[in-house]
Amino acid sequence: MPRFFLIATAALLVLGIPVAFGGTTSDPGITSTSIHIGGTAPLTGVAQGFRSVAEGANAYFKYVNARGGVNGRKINYEYEDDQYIPSETVRATRDLVENKDVFAIFNSLGTEQNEAIRPYLNQKQVPQLFVATGGTEFGRDYKQYPWTIAYQPTYISEGTMYGTYIRRTMPRAKIAVLYQNDSYGNDLIAGLQRGLGARKGNIVSKVGYSATDDNVQSEIAQLRASKAGILMLFATPKFVIQAYQYVNGLGWKPKIFNNAVSSASNVMVLSSSRGQNKRVEGSISIVFLKDPNDPKWKRDPAVLLYRKIMKRYNRNGNIKDVYNLYGMSAAFTFVDALKHAGKSPTRASLMRAATHLSERNNPFVLPGMTIRTAANDHYPMDQARLQRWHNGRWISFGGLLKARSQ
C-alpha cells in the first residue's frame, strides 16, 4: 500500500509540475520566435483594387522579419480573400481564429465587413486592430467593444474639415452632395454639416446611391439641377470616376471636393482621362499619408524606403498604387504596438499597447502627425491636411488640421 501511495504521489507531482510552473497559459498564435496574425481583404471581386492594402502591409512585415522581427519574433501575416462580401469576412475570420489560431486580426478592410466580425472578435477577446475603414463606430464604441481599435481619420472628421474650409472660404456657395447611402456616406455628411455650422443651410441638394448600383448618371443630373457651385463626392473610386465624367458631359462646372477614399492619385489620373477632363483640375481632398507619386516626397526617406520594400518584397505590386503605402503605415503601427506589448505579449497586453500609442516616428504619415491613443481614445489618427489637384498631382496646402473624430 505505501508503495502505491509513493508511486501515486510521484505521478501526481510529475503531472502537476507543468501545470504549476507553466504560469499563465499563453495565448494562441505566439511562440518565442513567431507571431501569427490574420486579416481579410478583397483579393478578388468588385473591390479588388483595395487588395494592395494587405499586400503593402505584408511586404512591410517581410522587411521587418528580414531584419530580425520584433523581439526575436517573425510576423506571419495570413490574409484571406473575402471578395468584399461581409458573410465571407465572417467565415474567413472564424477560420483564422478557430482553425489557424491567429493571435490577432489586423487591418481587415471595409466598414460593413468589420462591423460583421466585431461582436465575434470581442466575444472571443481577440484584438481587432487598426481596421481599414474610417467608420466612426470602431473608435466610438470602445466601451462596448474594448478589443476593437480604429486607424485612419474618421469620415466624420474628414467631413468636418471640408465643412470648416467651405464656411471660411466660400460662405455663400450652394452645395450639392453625392453620397453612398450607408453609414460611410452619412458620416461624411454629418461631419460636413458640423463643419459648416450656421452655414449648413447652404447644402441645397443631397442625392444618395447604393453601393450595389451600376452608375450614378441620374444622380449627377439631379444634383446639377440644384445649380450648386460646390459638389461633394462622398463615394468610392468607381463612382467618383463616373461622376467626373458625367459632370463634364453635362457642362457643369462646380468646385469639386472628393473624399479621401477615392483621392489616391492613380484614381485621379483615371478620372481626368489622362488630363482630358478639366473638371478634375482644382479638386480638393484631404491627405494623411505621403503620396509616393508626389515629386515633393521623391527624396523623402520614407518614400525611398517604400520603393525599396516594394521592389524587394512586393515585386508584382504596382508601385504607384498608394494603397500599398497605406498598408505599410498600418503595419508600422502594428509593429510599434507589438514592441510595446512586453517581452512575451498576450492578447491583452497587445491591446493595452495599441490603446496607449504615442507614435511620432511613423515615416509614412505626414510630417508632424502623431498617432496617439488612450484607454478612452480608440482613434489613432485625427489629423490631416487639405490638398488641391493641380496639373496632374496633389499639392497640399494649409497646416495640419485636427477635427473631432465623432
Added chain:
Amino acid sequence: MSRLAVARTIAAALAFAASIAFILIAPHWDKVGDIKGAQMGTYFIAIVGLNIVTGYTGQISLAQGAFMAIGGYTTAFLVTHGVRDLWTIPVAALVAGVFGFLLGIPALRLSGLYLALVTFGLAVAMPDLIAWDKLSSVTKGGQSIQLFGSKHLLGQGFNDVTVLGHTTSFNRAVYYLTWAIALVLFLVAWLLLRGGPGRAFRAVRDSEVAAASSGVHIAAHKTLAFAIGAAYAGVAGSLLVIAVAFADPQSFPAKLSLTILVGAVIAGLGSMWGVLLGAAFVEFLPVVSVHISKSQGVPDAIYGAALILIVLLLPAGVAGLLKRAASPLTTRLYTRS
C-alpha cells in the same frame, strides 16, 4: 427487377455511402473543415433545388441567389423577433417557395434566353430591393442585421452546442445541421423526381406538346418546379445566415446566382449523381485559385480557365462522366438480360 435496375440500385447505394463517408470525414480534414464544409452544404442544397427547375423541368433560372436572400432575411427577421433559429428554416423555405411560385407565373410565358434574363434581373435587383426603404421594417433598409449573441440562435452564434448529450463546437454543429438537412432534402428530391412529378417535369422539359397531349398540366408543373427550387434556395439562405449570425444585402450578390448555376452545370443538369462534386467545385475552386497565386487578376483567370476546361471536357458535368465511366459495365448487363 432487371439486372440493370439492380446494378443501378447498387451503384446508387455505394455512391450514397461514399458521400456519407466523405461528409463524416470532411470536417476533420484540415483542407475542408467545418466552416468551408458547411458552406459547401448550403451550395449543395441550392444546387439540388436549381437542378429540379433547370435540370429536370428545363426552365433556366438565374435567380437562385435571390431566393437564398429571401430565405436568409426571413430567418434574420424571425430570429430578431424572438423565433428559435431552427423553426425559421421551414418558414424560410415556405416564404421563398411562395416567391418562387410567383416568379413561375411570368415564366410560363417566357422560355430560354428571355427567362434567363428575367430571372437574372431579379438576382441583380435583389440587393437593392433589400435596401429599399419601403421594406426597412423587415430588412432594416440595407443596414446589416447582426444576430450574434442572440439567445434564439444555435449556441448564440459562437458557444458550444449540446445535442443529445454530445457537446460540439458551434462551427461543427452548423456543419452537421447543414448536412443533415441537405441529405433529407436530397432524398426528398430523389423520391420526388423518380415518381410521378419527376416524370411530368422531364416530359415538360423534353417536349411541352407531347407532355400536354399526355395529360400533363404544363403550367402547374412549371410553377411547382419553380416553387420547389426556390424553397430549397430559401433553406440554403437560412442556413447561410445562421452560420455567420449576420445578414446584409452584399452577402447575396447577383454573382451568387451565377455561382449556383455553375455548380449545377458542373454537377450535371438533369442528374443527381454529381451534386456533391458540383458543390465542392464552387466552394473550393476560388480557394484553390487564390492559393495558387494571390497576384492581381490571376485567381479570377484561373477560375475562368478551369471552368472553360471542365465544360469542354465534361459537357454533361460530373454526372455525365460517371455515367460514361459506368456505361461499359451497365451496357453489358443490359445486353445480357
